[in-house]
Amino acid sequence: MAGPLDGLVAVVTGGASGLGAAIASRLRRDGARVVAFDVNPDAATDVDLAVAVDVTDDASVIAGVERVAAELGGIDIVVNNAGIGAQGDVTVNSDEEWHRVWDINVVGMARVMRAALPHLRRSSAAAVCNTSSIAATAGLPQRVLYSATKGAVLSMTKAMAADHLGEGIRVNAVNPGTADTPWIGRLLGAADDPAAERAALEARQPHGRLVAPEEVADAVAYLVGPHARSTTGIGLAVDGGMQELRLRPADR
Template sequence: MKDELSGLTGVVTGGSSGIGLATVLRLRALGAQAAVIDRSVDGTVEGFQADVTDSESVDAAVEAIVARFGGIDILVNNAGVGAQGAIDANDDTEWHHVWDVNVVGLARTTRACLPHLKASPAASVVNMASVAATVGLQQRALYSATKGAVAALTRAMAADFLDDGIRVNAVAPGTTATPWIGRLTAASGDADVALRALEQRQPHGRLVAPEEVAEAVAYLASPRSLSTNGQVIAVDGGLTAFKIVGR
C-alpha cells in the first residue's frame, strides 16, 4: 500500500549506498520520512554523519534526527563491513573492528534510538543479518561470526522489548549486488569469473537485488506486520531452503 508508512520516521544506518539506500527509497515510497546515519552523506539522502563505532557521534546524530523529524518509529540497523578468509586470516585488530561495526555498532544505534522507539505507537527495528549466519560459507569466518551474532541478538531484542511495543526482526540476504561485492570481484584478478561464482552459489543463478532486500525490510517495518516478531527472513534465492540436484 502506497501510504502504509505515512506519518512514520525511519532511520537507516549505512544508508548512503547499496541495501541501505534501496531501503531508504522504499520507505519513502511507502510514505515514511527516512533519515540516514552514515560516515559520509550527500544530497541524495537526508543524511546525518556519524560512525557506528563511536557512541558520541551516534547519540548526536539521533538527537539531530529527532529534532528534525520529531521522533523515530523505525530503525534499520544496516551498517556493516565485510571480511574475507578462514579463522586464521584476520588478526585481532580486524576481528575487533568488524565485530565493533557489525554487532556493537548495532547495539549503540539501538540504544540511542530506544527512548524514541518506546514513545512510538508503531515501533520496529530491522537488523541486517546474512545467510552466512546459517550456512557455512568458505572464507567468511569472521563475517559469519558477526552475522550469527546479529541473528541471535535479534531474537533476544525481540524478547526484551516485547512489553515496550517494539518489534525486532532481521533480514538475511544472500550475496547482494552492492558496492562491496563490486570491489570484492574487482580485486579477485578475474572479475567475471568471481562474479559468476557468486551468482551460481544461489539457486536462482544471480545476485540478490538491493531492492529485493529493501522490500523485506519494509514488510517487517510496517505496522501491518504486527504479528511478525523475532524472525530472521532470508532473501537469498532459496540458498538456505533447498538444494537443486546437479548444481
C-alpha cells in the same frame, strides 16, 4: 494516496550506499520520512535528512539520534544496516581486525538501538530491522569473521525482540544472500577472473543470480510495516533459496 509508513520517521544506518540506499529509497516511497546515518552523508540521495554518524562512536550515535528526534519529532523505525565485510579463514584476520569488524557490525547496532530506544518506546508503530546475512545460517568459505558477526546479529535480534515485545517494539532481521552491492563489486574487481567469480557466486544461489538490493529493501519494508504486526524475532531470508533448498543442477 498515503503509503503504509505515512507519517513515520525511519533511521537507516549505512543509508548512503548499497543496501542502505535501496532500503532508504523504498521506505521513503512507502511514506516514511527517512534519515540516513552514514560516515559519508553527502553521498545520500533519496532521503529527507542525512546525518554524519559513525556507529563505532557512541557520542556520534547519540548526537545523531537526538538530532533526528529534535528535527523530525521522534523515531518510529530503525534499520540497523551499517556494516563491513571481511574475508579469510580463521588464520587470516588479526585481533585488531576482529575487534574493528565486530565493533561496526555488532556493537554498532547495539549503540544505535540503545540510543533510539527512548524514542521507539514513545511510538505506536515501533519497529527495528537488523541486516544479518546468509552467513549467519550457512557455512560459507573464507568468511569466518564476517559470519561470526552476522550470526551475532541474528542472535541479538531474537534477544532484543524478547526484551522489547512488551513495550510494543518489534525487532526482526533480514538475511540477504549474496547481493549485488558495491562491496561485492569491489571483490569481483579484485579477482583474477571477475566474470568467472561472478558466475560462481551466482551459481551458489539456487535461483542462479545475485540478490538485487531492491529485493532486500522490499523485505525490510514489510518487516517494519503494518502488515507484519504479528511478526517479531525472525530472520527473513532473501537469498534465492540458498538457506533452505538443495537442488540438483538440472532442476534449475
